[in-house]
Amino acid sequence: xxxxxxxxxxxxxxxxxxxxxxxxxxxxxxxxxxxxxxxxxxxxxxxxxxxxxxxxxxxxxxxxxxxxxxxxxxxxxxxxxxxxxxxxxxxxxxxxxxxxxxxxxxxxxxxxxxxxxxxxxxxxxxxxxxxxxxxxxxxxxxxxxxxxxxxxxxxxxxxxxxxxxxxxxxxxxxxxxxxxxxxxxxxxxxxxxxxxxxxxxxxxxxxxxxxxxxxxxxxxxxxxxxxxxxxxxxxxxxxxxxxxxxxxxxxxxxxxxxxxxxxxxxxxxxxxxxxxxxxxxxxxxxxxxxxxxxxxxxxxxxxxxxxxxxxxxxxxxxxxxxx
Numbered sequence: 001x002x003x004x005x006x007x008x009x010x011x012x013x014x015x016x017x018x019x020x021x022x023x024x025x026x027x028x029x030x031x032x033x034x035x036x037x038x039x040x041x042x043x044x045x046x047x048x049x050x051x052x053x054x055x056x057x058x059x060x061x062x063x064x065x066x067x068x069x070x071x072x073x074x075x076x077x078x079x080x081x082x083x084x085x086x087x088x089x090x091x092x093x094x095x096x097x098x099x100x101x102x103x104x105x106x107x108x109x110x111x112x113x114x115x116x117x118x119x120x121x122x123x124x125x126x127x128x129x130x131x132x133x134x135x136x137x138x139x140x141x142x143x144x145x146x147x148x149x150x151x152x153x154x155x156x157x158x159x160x161x162x163x164x165x166x167x168x169x170x171x172x173x174x175x176x177x178x179x180x181x182x183x184x185x186x187x188x189x190x191x192x193x194x195x196x197x198x199x200x201x202x203x204x205x206x207x208x209x210x211x212x213x214x215x216x217x218x219x220x221x222x223x224x225x226x227x228x229x230x231x232x233x234x235x236x237x238x239x240x241x242x243x244x245x246x247x248x249x250x251x252x253x254x255x256x257x258x259x260x261x262x263x264x265x266x267x268x269x270x271x272x273x274x275x276x277x278x279x280x281x282x283x284x285x286x287x288x289x290x291x292x293x294x295x296x297x298x299x300x301x302x303x304x305x306x307x308x309x310x311x312x313x314x315x316x317x318x319x320x321x322x323x
Contacts, residue, residue, distance in 0.1 A: 013135035067220040074262045075273040079281040082254035112283040120276040145171040148202035175297035232258035
């Protein structure tokens with residue numbers, strides 16, 4: 001950015017011009033007697049024994065370094081997963097008698113996220129560096145959702161790589177179409193049959209380290225996207241893991257998971273992120289006809305389980321005989 005300013009001050013925003021007006025690089029100038037001082041450019045230390053990062057791994061390095069320029073904040077919400085567990089089990093039991101397909105927790109959560117973005121569309125936006133020749137920053141509000149799916153790929157040598165294919169126009173699909181598009185992309189990634197077009201068009205991303213037991217994640221937000229969502233492990237609240245399930249049922253204690261929303265704070269505010277997570281949590285606990293829509297899209301011939309508050313009858317004191 002500073003190099004651009006030196007070449008043409010009008011190529012950067014006015015706020016940057018004010019900042020760079022008295023800015024000095026931290027590098028120490030090299031003094032010469034017959035020429036003006038020249039800046040010393042630091043060169044990285046060379047480690048000839050290290051393994052070079054190339055291809056997708058090198059691209060990840062570039063993306064991570066670019067992400068450092070994005071000012072982010074993160075919202076966190078713990079969500080009850082009891083109804084999610086029950087309805088997933090019922091749905092998969094029905095599918096096992098027909099197509100044999102299976103629906104994962106991530107499928108449900110990803111679809112709820114798409115629904116949340118439709119409800120809180122301000123989350124589906126991206127920051128623009130300049131909208132005019134003056135360098136005025138702006139915001140691009142996307143008409144449709146491009147959902148990037150972070151897929152962990154293990155190579156034959158045991159090393160791992162992260163690829164992020166994109167479900168484009170995810171908001172236009174019912175659950176059946178969304179499920180098919182999701183599985184098609186994951187299949188391409190694991191079979192290495194994907195093309196460049198499969199990684200284009202992400203407006204937001206989803207990562208699920210909860211499958212590895214991670215309770216909560218605050219992932220890096222890529223430049224050009226407005227938000228990235230992390231899904232934590234589904235399990236019993238801390239301290240209840242070894243308790244008797246029957247006792248937990250009597251207490252109304254169920255499994256939970258943590259959802260995070262990391263967003264570009266230049267264009268998205270905390271209240272919007274909080275409202276988004278609230279809507280997603282409501283979907284996963286049966287509100288907004290979420291499970292009804294899922295079951296109907298897959299042709300399940302019965303109703304999903306409903307969320308009901310447990311009511312424990314009050315005990316009355318025994319009345320002494322004869323009174």
